[in-house]
Amino acid sequence: MDPQPLFDDQYAGVPAKRVLHYIESKREKGYPVVGIYCGYAPIELIQAMGLIPAVLCAFSKAPIASAETVLPANLCPLIKSSYGFILEGTCPFFAMSEAVIAETTCDGKKKMFELAAEIKPMHVMDLPQLADEPEALENWTVMIRKLQCFLEKTFDRKISDEALQISISNANKKNRAMRKFFEYAAMHPPLISWQEMYDIGFLALPATAEEMEPILETVMAKLEQRAENGIHFGTAKMPRVLVSGCPVGGDALKIFRIIEEAGGLVVVPDACTGIKGFVGEIEENSDDPVKALAKRYLEVPCACMTPNNRRLTALSDLIEQFKPDAVVDFVLTACHSYNVESYKVGRHVTNTHGLPYLKIESDYSDNDEGQIRTKVEALLEMVSR
Amino acid sequence: MRFAGIDIGSRAIKLVVVDSAGKILLKRIADTGFDPMEEVKKIMNDARPDHTIATGYGRNLFELVFEAQTVTEIKAHARGALVLFPQALAVLDIGGQDSKAISLFESGKVKKFEMNDRCAAGTGKFLEIMAKNLGFAIETFGDQALGAKKDVNISSMCTVFAESEVTSLIAKGQDRREIALGLHSSVARRAVSMINRVAPEGEVVFTGGVARNSCMQSLLAKKLNRVVHVPEEPQFVGAFGAALLSSEMP
Numbered sequence: 176m177d178p179q180p181l182f183d184d185q186y187a188g189v190p191a192k193r194v195l196h197y198i199e200s201k202r203e204k205g206y207p208v209v210g211i212y213c214g215y216a217p218i219e220l221i222q223a224m225g226l227i228p229a230v231l232c233a234f235s236k237a238p239i240a241s242a243e244t245v246l247p248a249n250l251c252p253l254i255k256s257s258y259g260f261i262l263e264g265t266c267p268f269f270a271m272s273e274a275v276i277a278e279t280t281c282d283g284k285k286k287m288f289e290l291a292a293e294i295k296p297m298h299v300m301d302l303p304q305l306a307d308e309p310e311a312l313e314n315w316t317v318m319i320r321k322l323q324c325f326l327e328k329t330f331d332r333k334i335s336d337e338a339l340q341i342s343i344s345n346a347n348k349k350n351r352a353m354r355k356f357f358e359y360a361a362m363h364p365p366l367i368s369w370q371e372m373y374d375i376g377f378l379a380l381p382a383t384a385e386e387m388e389p390i391l392e393t394v395m396a397k398l399e400q401r402a403e404n405g406i407h408f409g410t411a412k413m414p415r416v417l418v419s420g421c422p423v424g425g426d427a428l429k430i431f432r433i434i435e436e437a438g439g440l441v442v443v444p445d446a447c448t449g450i451k452g453f454v455g456e457i458e459e460n461s462d463d464p465v466k467a468l469a470k471r472y473l474e475v476p477c478a479c480m481t482p483n484n485r486r487l488t489a490l491s492d493l494i495e496q497f498k499p500d501a502v503v504d505f506v507l508t509a510c511h512s513y514n515v516e517s518y519k520v521g522r523h524v525t526n527t528h529g530l531p532y533l534k535i536e537s538d539y540s541d542n543d544e545g546q547i548r549t550k551v552e553a554l555l556e557m558v559s560r
Numbered sequence: 561m562r563f564a565g566i567d568i569g570s571r572a573i574k575l576v577v578v579d580s581a582g583k584i585l586l587k588r589i590a591d592t593g594f595d596p597m598e599e600v601k602k603i604m605n606d607a608r609p610d611h612t613i614a615t616g617y618g619r620n621l622f623e624l625v626f627e628a629q630t631v632t633e634i635k636a637h638a639r640g641a642l643v644l645f646p647q648a649l650a651v652l653d654i655g656g657q658d659s660k661a662i663s664l665f666e667s668g669k670v671k672k673f674e675m676n677d678r679c680a681a682g683t684g685k686f687l688e689i690m691a692k693n694l695g696f697a698i699e700t701f702g703d704q705a706l707g708a709k710k711d712v713n714i715s716s717m718c719t720v721f722a723e724s725e726v727t728s729l730i731a732k733g734q735d736r737r738e739i740a741l742g743l744h745s746s747v748a749r750r751a752v753s754m755i756n757r758v759a760p761e762g763e764v765v766f767t768g769g770v771a772r773n774s775c776m777q778s779l780l781a782k783k784l785n786r787v788v789h790v791p792e793e794p795q796f797v798g799a800f801g802a803a804l805l806s807s808e809m810p
Binding site: 525531545546549550552553556557 | 617631632633634635658669670671672673675
């Protein structure tokens with residue numbers, strides 16, 4: 176029996192179109208749209224102000240040639256793609272956005288944002304990179320307050336602490352529900368596919384808790400139905416793979432596809448495009464909701480932080496929960512922080528958990544699929560039962 | 561029963577047929593050329609295997625035409641090397657267009673591996689192009705390099721950049737055997753760091769076509785300061801491993 180699709184709409188397999196439809200319909204109701212690029216953008220603040228966050232296009236190889244007329248070719252594909260979309264005017268989310276929020280997560284991005292600022296109002300947040308230092312929390316709190324001022328001024332509105340408190344507790348609700356959804360991937364074999372995780376995660380990121388609640392209720396009911404009918408993905412014998420590293424979307428999805436074609440099951444996408452955005456709790460009813468937000472966002476275990484031991488702890492938690500047989504660390508070409516950190520990730524995964532690990536360094540092109548396939552197949556051969 | 565292993569590499573296609581005891585019955589090699597499946601048909605002509613495992617970059621293509629299963633080159637080389645040198649803990653395979661370092665558990669299972677790909681840097685193709693530039697036959701390139709009194713430092717690993725570096729060295733009147741030694745050293749340095757990352761200790765089996773090169777053999781043994789085994793016909797190790805795996809299929 177084929178599993179019933181989790182979404183009953185015309186957007187099967189094209190989550191970007193579903194989200195576009197969602198954002199367009201909100202915009203028609205009068206909600207202004209703000210573009211975001213990264214998991215450090217405080218969505219709760221944006222939503223509390225009655226604004227709609229739109230994750231901007233960054234995952235297609237199509238606009239890279241245009242970007243390379245300005246940017247150097249040996250730059251991360253995510254940055255080139257983002258800028259190429261802006262130059263070409265081909266990202267509908269960017270077109271709808273009245274302002275863009277960006278963070279200094281890496282050198283390539285922050286310099287690209289200077290160029291993008293010539294096209295659209297940009298608010299760049301200075302992200303502290305020694306996240307464990309007490310000053311980091313102070314500084315990031317200030318940065319979020321400055322963002323608040325920017326948004327208040329740009330959109331001519333004020334936000335109360337109460338509204339932010341409500342937004343925070345709603346976000347916690349949404350994230351808890353999302354973590355429950357991901358639990359179905361922890362089952363042996365999983366009840367959800369990587370495509371479904373990608374689909375739901377794509378929508379859940381910009382949507383509010385109220386909007387996600389009925390959707391997730393339906394989804395969970397369908398998953399319970401699957402559990403009852405014994406419908407699942409793959410077999411218990413297929414090796415389970417955790418994919419960590421850089422964000423994965425669009426043309427980078429080849430990594431998930433190749434793992435699947437090689438006979439593996441992607442049971443947990445651990446990246447900003449996967450489970451990472453839904454992990455952790457924001458303190459509710461604190462004296463300072465902005466600081467509470469800042470605290471949660473500094474906990475995001477991105478490789479731009481140093482040291483980034485949180486990533487290893489987070490990986491251990493995911494390994495405990497999802498029981499993968501192997502770990503793939505996906506590194507986008509020229510992403511130095513993830514590339515260098517990969518050594519520590521590999522050491523942690525093999526020494527602490529005894530799991531084989533494979534680093535895949537790639538971009539959005541498809542000319543290395545054969546090589547990736549050989550590497551992934553060799554990894555799966557190591558764990559085949 | 562006859563069990564075949566066919567290794568369809570970027571430069572050559574290797575076929576090994578073994579019996580149930582793993583004894584080699586047949587061994588063949590052909591250039592991959594531009595129509596690998598045509599070459600495969602020729603090489604398979606009267607091999608009459610009961611069961612075949614294909615490996616190498618052309619393995620999936622083979623599977624479409626012949627009845628076969630596939631394994632990666634990594635597994636195949638590990639299996640072949642284990643039978644030839646059971647005490648080894650690492651395999652370095654340098655083929656036509658990629659190179660790989662594999663570390664093994666004592667059981668012979670793959671523990672870790674790394675593959676250098678995407679360009680021909682530090683592979684057989686690189687040495688082949690450089691030999692041609694210097695007017696040496698590929699078969700004697702290693703011996704010629706070993707005849708140099710000192711080596712010249714070559715910094716480029718990219719085939720295209722190294723070509724221009726070599727051209728300028730020739731223009732300066734540098735001895736071509738010294739340039740040859742410099743080129744071999746740069747390939748060896750890269751291979752050594754790869755094997756040290758993946759398998760920092762233990763005896764090494766050197767496989768693939770480049771393992772036939774005497775200068776590479778000697779540089780690796782010297783730079784690694786460990787025992788480096790070179791099989792009699794190193795280019796057949798992948799096909800041999802695949803044939804053995806074929807004979808072990810349930």
